[in-house]
Amino acid sequence: MSLYGIHKTLWLLQNDLHFRERLRSDPDAALSELPLTDEERQALLNRDMAALYRMGTHTFLMSRIPRFNALNGLTRAEYQASITQVLSDGG
């Protein structure tokens, strides 16, 4: 898995104001045009930060999601609750 589509999504979130707004308010539509596998798309839409982490997504780029409250307003607390699940599986 290249992860390129996820990293492109998160790069756009940080750097493209129009995409940032779309990924905040309508993630389904925003992600429809990106080169993501079904698994990658579902992890983003499910706001499953642990899954993104396990795939190998760069954590700095992942941190753009709560930083810009993307995916319908994911908060830092929600982000941390999700990503800390990986600590119990040793990862």
Next chain:
Amino acid sequence: MSYPRARMAELVGAFGVPHMPTTPLAVRQQPNGELAQLFGGVRQHVDAVNPDVLIVFDTDHFATWWHQKLPVFAVGVAPETSGPGTDDWPGLTAFEHIPVAEDLGRHLYLCGLDAGFDLTLSEEFGIDHSITVPLEMLNPAMQRPFLPFWINGIAPPLPLSRRVYAAGQMVSEAINRLPGHVRVGVIASGAISGDIGGPHNRPGQPSSPPDEDWVRFAVDCMRAGNVDDLLNAATRDRLQRAGNVTGEILNWLALLGVVGNRTPCLIEPQMDGGNAYAAWRWDA
């Protein structure tokens, strides 16, 4: 009595600082606070040696460079630039028409080719807060032209520490061959240890506690001018263990390539942030 002026450029100082986006607001709100004092301590040395131009060794945070194009080393060569782009962190200052040391950039690009460092060249680019914050703190009103020299310290796999150090040595030699009496200062931007967004982040904060053993070791090495031990220890795995932006220390290793075995006239760790503040002067 007048003295003949040096016909070639000369290095006058090297400086290391972090670039937290929280800095400008914190310094405005607390002009005598810890951050103001730490940056101010370095700024005194910049002002004392008064360089004409500044080279900034920097790791861009996926703004100008990301996985679509990901150079290990790059220089930005244009009349001017702006930043920090779409970063809306509260209190960050937006700068337009920041002068870039274009001639110096072309010279470094050519010297790099001749020395076996095939740098990526960009003639249109923005800069993110990792450059605007150090410049705002050390180069007020952006009065000195600067040259961005980017090093990939963020997207694994990272370059070898010794290769980055050698790039710094190449920059030093290139400055010695730059025509015209230009006083050059060099800045390293970035953390000694840092992790943004990982599973160990402090509750409610975007960053994890720094790897204090690593910060202490790195600062002790720099204080003693003990470059070899630091380069030996700064393996890809060790940097990754100390956090996902710990690779920013590569900017400091490039700076040490410029500095050589000089010892700093100032080096102050800030453990809670995983940072250090340092200055080396050629007149010291």
